[in-house]
Amino acid sequence: MLLADTMAVVFSVLGICLTFPAFWLLLYGLFPGMVLAAAEIAPKKRWLAFLIGLPIVVTITIAAGLASKLPEPIGGLFVIALISISLTLANLGLSGLVLELGRRLRNSGWQPESAKDMLTGSFVLVLSFVLPVVGWFFLLPLAITMGFGIFVRTLFKKKAKA
Known part of the structure; x- marks a missing residue:
């Protein structure tokens, strides 16, 4: 492997690690209410979010094909x-999961409900995506599928409240 190939891989991974949290x-x-609602839904019944998101991912894949x-x-x-x-909508749901993850990892010295919670959760999730094989082929697709499910559950929760 040449130095150029190595640098291409390193900077591609680094770019992904910076763009997801951003x-x-x-x-x-842009959508604080939606993300906060998704953060309330995210820790509850994660398997349901996956089961809701799975047919959406399959449908989008078939439609794109x-x-x-x-x-x-x-x-x-x-x-x-x-x-x-579709990836924007999935990441909208996934940002709620990231915020909830950041809340759980919060240090007691930080202020509640800050962007630091989002940054903490996002860097933990993105670094788990970098994990070879498991992160690439299991965690990233699982997170995107759950993001779709959380997004759909958030939409229906908002409609039920209104």
Whole structure:
């Protein structure tokens, strides 16, 4: 492996480790009510979030596969839009899980309900994604699937309250 290959891998991993927490903080800043509602739902019945998210992930994967067969400009743009929007929604639900994780890991000296809770939880979760094989092929897909489930549960909870 050449130095350039090694540096490409290192900086790709570093980029992922920086962009996920930044994205979760952005979603927390843009949609604080949604993220706080997702943080309330996230610790309850995680298996239900996974079971709700699994058919969504399968449906999006099949839809992206079928759309990739469309003529090039339309199919490619549709796949990019579908994946971008769906991953944004999954990360919106996942940011609630990250916030709850950060709350549980909070040091007693920190202020409650701060962005530090989000940063702490996000760095713990992202560093678990970097774990070879288990993080790549188990934890990351599991987290994205749970993110979809938490997002859907949050939507239905908000509708039930209103």
